[in-house]
Amino acid sequence: MHALGRHVLAEIYGCEFGILNDEKKVEEIMVNAALAAGADVRESIFHKFSPQGVSGVVVISESHLAVHTWPEYGYAAVDVFTCGEKVSPWEACRYVASELGAAHLNATEVHRGLFADPHQKAVNL
Amino acid sequence: MHALGRHVLAEIYGCEFGILNDEKKVEEIMVNAALAAGADVRESIFHKFSPQGVSGVVVISESHLAVHTWPEYGYAAVDVFTCGEKVSPWEACRYVASELGAAHLNATEVHRGLFADPHQKAVNL
Numbered sequence: 001m002h003a004l005g006r007h008v009l010a011e012i013y014g015c016e017f018g019i020l021n022d023e024k025k026v027e028e029i030m031v032n033a034a035l036a037a038g039a040d041v042r043e044s045i046f047h048k049f050s051p052q053g054v055s056g057v058v059v060i061s062e063s064h065l066a067v068h069t070w071p072e073y074g075y076a077a078v079d080v081f082t083c084g085e086k087v088s089p090w091e092a093c094r095y096v097a098s099e100l101g102a103a104h105l106n107a108t109e110v111h112r113g114l115f116a117d118p119h120q121k122a123v124n125l
Numbered sequence: 126m127h128a129l130g131r132h133v134l135a136e137i138y139g140c141e142f143g144i145l146n147d148e149k150k151v152e153e154i155m156v157n158a159a160l161a162a163g164a165d166v167r168e169s170i171f172h173k174f175s176p177q178g179v180s181g182v183v184v185i186s187e188s189h190l191a192v193h194t195w196p197e198y199g200y201a202a203v204d205v206f207t208c209g210e211k212v213s214p215w216e217a218c219r220y221v222a223s224e225l226g227a228a229h230l231n232a233t234e235v236h237r238g239l240f241a242d243p244h245q246k247a248v249n250l
Contacts, residue, residue, distance in 0.1 A: 009132065061174070113136065
């Protein structure tokens with residue numbers, strides 16, 4: 001089986017309120033996570049919500065990284081989608097958890113675009 | 126158990142090459158999917174890749190929608206993350222599959238940010 005993409009969904013708990021609520025800091029962490037994982041950063045957009053929380057996405061040549069934070073729960077939902085062999089989605093997740101000062105990181109990898117053979121049609125999963 | 130977010134991962138197969146490779150069309154479909162699902166669109170960024178393929182993200186007040194297309198396989202990887210009760214991630218996925226002229230849609234919902242009680246600390250999953 002050949003997967004076109006790797007998608008890691010990371011549940012990041014026990015983070016620092018101040019970091020999770022700082023739009024610029026969260027953006028810096030996500031962009032640096034992409035770079036640390038070996039990705040080619042194309043563009044990023046981040047928004048701050050009222051009364052708290054940050055959402056943002058980093059588009060990379062190899063797909064994307066996204067984050068949504070709930071500072072009041074010390075929680076960040078992160079997902080990292082990569083294609084190709086060069087970039088490790090796990091490295092990006094570990095970097096983010098570490099920079100958010102997280103107590104716990106629970107993550108799962110989902111294989112996206114599974115084909116029995118890359119030149120053949122899709123299989124039903 | 127209370128989940129802060131709903132994250133639907135959609136595998137969309139058997140789509141039309143011409144649509145999957147058209148950056149403007151894919152962006153229009155994703156933004157309209159967000160609107161059709163009742164979301165408040167903040168910003169979107171899309172990129173076209175060489176020799177083919179489109180990646181893009183729509184940031185909504187309720188989280189995000191992302192897409193990565195492989196026109197050569199007729200395949201699109203879509204994920205829709207929503208929070209709150211107002212927006213249905215499934216509605217957005219169905220809209221995208223329909224507009225891409227897809228033959229198959231296989232999707233899974235992942236609950237993000239599961240807390241035993243929203244005012245208590247996180248549980249380990």
